[in-house]
Amino acid sequence: MRLSAEELAQVYGSTLGARPSADTPATSSPEPLGPLILEAAFWQLEREAPVLRRNAGFLKAPADGGSDDTLALAARWEALCGAADEVPLPGGCTDAAALRIFERDAERTFMTDEHRASMIGALKQFWPENRDYHQGLGYVYSFLRLTQPTDVALRLVLRLNRSERHLRGYWYAAPPAYVRDAMVYSRLVGEHFPEVAQLLAQAGVAAEAYVSKWFVGLCLHVLPFRALFAFYAQLLEEGAPFLFKFALSLVRHTSSALLACKPTDASSIFAILRLDPALYPDDHAVHDAILETASDWQVSDVQIAQLRAEEEAKLDLKMARVREAERKLAEQDGSDDEIEFSDDEEDEDPEERLRRLAANN
Numbered sequence: 001m002r003l004s005a006e007e008l009a010q011v012y013g014s015t016l017g018a019r020p021s022a023d024t025p026a027t028s029s030p031e032p033l034g035p036l037i038l039e040a041a042f043w044q045l046e047r048e049a050p051v052l053r054r055n056a057g058f059l060k061a062p063a064d065g066g067s068d069d070t071l072a073l074a075a076r077w078e079a080l081c082g083a084a085d086e087v088p089l090p091g092g093c094t095d096a097a098a099l100r101i102f103e104r105d106a107e108r109t110f111m112t113d114e115h116r117a118s119m120i121g122a123l124k125q126f127w128p129e130n131r132d133y134h135q136g137l138g139y140v141y142s143f144l145r146l147t148q149p150t151d152v153a154l155r156l157v158l159r160l161n162r163s164e165r166h167l168r169g170y171w172y173a174a175p176p177a178y179v180r181d182a183m184v185y186s187r188l189v190g191e192h193f194p195e196v197a198q199l200l201a202q203a204g205v206a207a208e209a210y211v212s213k214w215f216v217g218l219c220l221h222v223l224p225f226r227a228l229f230a231f232y233a234q235l236l237e238e239g240a241p242f243l244f245k246f247a248l249s250l251v252r253h254t255s256s257a258l259l260a261c262k263p264t265d266a267s268s269i270f271a272i273l274r275l276d277p278a279l280y281p282d283d284h285a286v287h288d289a290i291l292e293t294a295s296d297w298q299v300s301d302v303q304i305a306q307l308r309a310e311e312e313a314k315l316d317l318k319m320a321r322v323r324e325a326e327r328k329l330a331e332q333d334g335s336d337d338e339i340e341f342s343d344d345e346e347d348e349d350p351e352e353r354l355r356r357l358a359a360n361n
Contacts (some may be wrong), residue, residue: 056282058225074147083159093127136216165239182208202263224282
């Protein structure tokens with residue numbers, strides 16, 4: 001199906017291909033920009049951009065036939081998750097450390113200053129939500145911008161961040177909500193794939209070290225685009241239960257490869273779980289199979305809520321034990337000016353702290 005220019009304008013409104021006018025007063029809000037893939041210049045300048053690494057020819061430039069069918073499907077995403085009424089909080093970001101991270105992530109995503117600046121501007125608008133940042137947010141926003149106008153892409157990430165059914169609590173540098181859900185996932189793997197769970201435990205492969213690729217970054221760089229668009233549609237409609245269905249389906253389809261690994265070969269285990277393209281290239285059937293069979297799993301909102309409550313209680317106990325141990329250590333050695341304690345969170349890598357907090361007893 002190909003849409004005419006008029007039909008595309010109806011789908012995306014006046015934002016289609018819009019650019020800020022040179023006559024627009026500096027005090028007014030900039031005119032929203034249309035989906036990136038509709039811009040001929042985007043394809044000329046960004047064809048090799050990291051954000052398109054797993055495109056594999058799925059999205060096409062207008063000169064190559066375009067992607068009208070995909071644009072029409074993506075135009076439904078806002079309604080699927082109820083994002084139409086989301087409004088960003090006032091303010092922006094003046095945090096120097098955060099701005100440096102925004103700049104680095106934009107450089108890892110786009111190749112031109114124009115598109116990097118647009119991404120940074122959106123992250124600054126989002127900042128008042130959490131006053132914190134996780135790279136997964138940048139991943140998700142940049143992917144959404146391919147097929148969404150700037151204002152819709154921002155509303156979608158706001159909805160994902162605010163909705164308990166989606167990713168609430170995930171986009172922080174050290175997100176306990178994500179650690180909790182990684183623990184829920186581990187529990188489900190233990191119930192349904194005990195041999196895989198045993199292998200992962202023996203190999204010391206902690207769930208929170210790899211599940212973030214699926215849950216927080218929403219599979220950008222994990223799935224080829226033909227599968228990634230199906231992933232987003234199901235996630236936006238179903239919410240968090242779909243993430244667990246997807247994860248269980250992925251383990252099911254990779255279990256044979258996982259169980260062929262030795263516990264000493266953690267790098268191979270990680271590569272399989274991350275669907276490394278060296279093992280599963282873009283045209284591999286496993287990506288489609290994972291998405292097609294995800295619905296086979298019976299995972300409900302009620303079940304997830306119960307499991308989250310149970311795992312959150314366990315996490316709270318673990319965190320309390322860590323804090324108590326750190327307090328005692330600080331009291332014991334407080335007179336030694338040469339020692340820096342790990343309860344100084346600014347000096348500790350957040351990912352390492354997450355792994356320690358979620359470690360098994």
